[in-house]
Amino acid sequence: MISTEERKTPLYEAHKSLNAKIVNFHGWLLPIQYTSIIEEHDATRTKAGLFDISHLGKLEVSGRSAKQFLQKIFTNNIEKAASGGIVYSPLCNENGGTLDDAFIYNAGKDRYILIVNASTFEKDLAWIRSHNTEQADIKDINDSLGGIAIQGPASQQILSHFCKAYIDELKHRHFVETEVDGSYALLSRSGYTGEDGFEMFIPAGKCIKVWNDILASGKGYGLVPAGLGARDTLRLEAGCPLYGVDTDESKTPLESGLERTLDLSKDFIGKKAILERKAKGIKETLTGFKMMDKAIPRTGYIVERDGKNIGIVTSGTYSPTLKENIGFAYVAPENSKIGGTFDVIIHGEKKKAVVVDTPFYRRKK
Amino acid sequence: MVDLDKLRFTKTHEWLRVEGNTGYVGITDHAQKEITDVVFVELPKIGKEVAKAGEAAVVESVKAAFSIYAPVSGKVVKANDAVEKDPSLVNKSPYEEGWFFAIEIKDKSEIDSLMTQKDYLEFIKTGAH
Numbered sequence: 145m146i147s148t149e150e151r152k153t154p155l156y157e158a159h160k161s162l163n164a165k166i167v168n169f170h171g172w173l174l175p176i177q178y179t180s181i182i183e184e185h186d187a188t189r190t191k192a193g194l195f196d197i198s199h200l201g202k203l204e205v206s207g208r209s210a211k212q213f214l215q216k217i218f219t220n221n222i223e224k225a226a227s228g229g230i231v232y233s234p235l236c237n238e239n240g241g242t243l244d245d246a247f248i249y250n251a252g253k254d255r256y257i258l259i260v261n262a263s264t265f266e267k268d269l270a271w272i273r274s275h276n277t278e279q280a281d282i283k284d285i286n287d288s289l290g291g292i293a294i295q296g297p298a299s300q301q302i303l304s305h306f307c308k309a310y311i312d313e314l315k316h317r318h319f320v321e322t323e324v325d326g327s328y329a330l331l332s333r334s335g336y337t338g339e340d341g342f343e344m345f346i347p348a349g350k351c352i353k354v355w356n357d358i359l360a361s362g363k364g365y366g367l368v369p370a371g372l373g374a375r376d377t378l379r380l381e382a383g384c385p386l387y388g389v390d391t392d393e394s395k396t397p398l399e400s401g402l403e404r405t406l407d408l409s410k411d412f413i414g415k416k417a418i419l420e421r422k423a424k425g426i427k428e429t430l431t432g433f434k435m436m437d438k439a440i441p442r443t444g445y446i447v448e449r450d451g452k453n454i455g456i457v458t459s460g461t462y463s464p465t466l467k468e469n470i471g472f473a474y475v476a477p478e479n480s481k482i483g484g485t486f487d488v489i490i491h492g493e494k495k496k497a498v499v500v501d502t503p504f505y506r507r508k509k
Numbered sequence: 510m511v512d513l514d515k516l517r518f519t520k521t522h523e524w525l526r527v528e529g530n531t532g533y534v535g536i537t538d539h540a541q542k543e544i545t546d547v548v549f550v551e552l553p554k555i556g557k558e559v560a561k562a563g564e565a566a567v568v569e570s571v572k573a574a575f576s577i578y579a580p581v582s583g584k585v586v587k588a589n590d591a592v593e594k595d596p597s598l599v600n601k602s603p604y605e606e607g608w609f610f611a612i613e614i615k616d617k618s619e620i621d622s623l624m625t626q627k628d629y630l631e632f633i634k635t636g637a638h
Contacts, residue, residue, distance in 0.1 A: 165542070165545070176545070176572075177545055180545070180546050180600075181545055181546050181570075181571045181572070182546045182548075182571065373545060373571055373572060377571060438549070439549075440548070440549055440569045440574065442573065442574065461571060462548040462549065462569070462571055464571070491551075491567060491574070
């Protein structure tokens with residue numbers, strides 16, 4: 145997470161004036177918290193939180209061969225999204241290793257917007273360009289757009305004051321190109337928190353105005369600015385793996401619990417290796433657990449059973465919503481059965497944990 | 510209100526308040542802000558011998574675990590149960606209700622090696638941590 149590069153998002157000055165605690169996240173200066181991770185987390189679960197997501201990587205792929213090209217590089221079927229729809233898909237190398245995970249927006253007329261992780265943007269761009277034998281038109285739109293997410297039960301109510309489009313009927317994982325607060329916006333009903341909410345990508349120069357206007361207007365509904373700290377606890381409770389933490393190039397989507405995003409009825413890069421691994425059987429699987437003993441699991445902690453090393457924790461935290469300590473670990477499939485127990489080594493001591501179903505938290509509809 | 514001028518400070522951001530032969534230990538306001546929301550505190554057992562700069566307790570925030578080092582050597586004589594029950598006291602009241610434990614100080618001359626408030630404020634300002 146430490147990087148010597150320091151890039152500011154278009155919202156940097158807004159974070160500064162809110163007295164945010166700033167950290168370097170994969171080269172981006174971003175707020176980890178404004179007042180308190182727990183307060184920001186709770187506000188997002190019960191009212192609404194406003195997040196800077198400008199660091200996410202943004203690419204546009206277009207042209208007559210765009211679909212064919214995307215079908216080749218992504219494991220999921222791009223055709224699952226009609227115009228206005230969004231598909232989530234891993235991006236794999238020839239060995240089936242996960243290079244990244246992305247959201248592919250079908251903007252119609254052979255135009256697609258790709259939203260990728262900040263940490264992998266440069267790598268993705270190089271990979272995508274070097275595999276473009278279909279000669280699709282690939283455009284780096286990363287710097288032209290900033291991003292804001294509003295997440296939580298009051299999101300629709302707050303945002304509807306600013307939207308030209310009628311967002312009440314916008315379905316989950318669908319988007320519109322519209323105006324928000326007088327500015328162009330690629331606006332989707334989506335997020336990374338387990339709550340209802342919206343993500344919008346808007347011209348970099350308009351970000352501060354949109355951010356300040358939404359924040360001021362949303363205050364009465366309980367909206368607060370929320371940082372990366374809350375984003376991480378929210379996504380983990382919602383059972384969302386984080387690329388680079390819970391999965392990476394050493395894992396195929398089979399191990400990281402993303403088998404549903406593999407469309408084996410079509411060809412894609414990595415398919416052969418993934419099929420071979422599937423036939424042989426996977427050796428480890430991403431497994432949700434909660435602590436029975438009072439201790440907090442963290443990235444890199446060892447998992448044991450009967451004193452033998454059986455795996456490693458990839459994500460772990462205190463869950464502000466559940467008031468329990470939860471995590472993800474890679475263990476063998478036979479050790480991942482719900483209700484099964486193992487030990488996590490925390491500060492040199494064995495602490496008991498139990499395998500649970502994920503998501504850890506599911507919102508009431 | 511605690512008089513910060515009477516406290517002594519470590520480079521690892523603990524404070525020490527001396528009352529007779531007993532030293533109370535907590536972390537500074539600067540440290541609690543850096544650590545973010547404290548959600549778990551593991552205190553030493555009463556009677557445990559701790560060495561100056563040795564690990565004596567653990568605090569965990571939402572983000573990470575941090576070791577608390579004894580500012581001076583001695584025997585743990587008190588532990589603050591309240592902070593174990595409500596770890597957010599470390600954030601809300603770092604110099605008063607959020608103290609961790611008290612030590613029966615073995616060698617009072619060790620106190621002299623600790624920073625005064627003025628030194629500590631200078632230390633964190635220069636970012637030498």
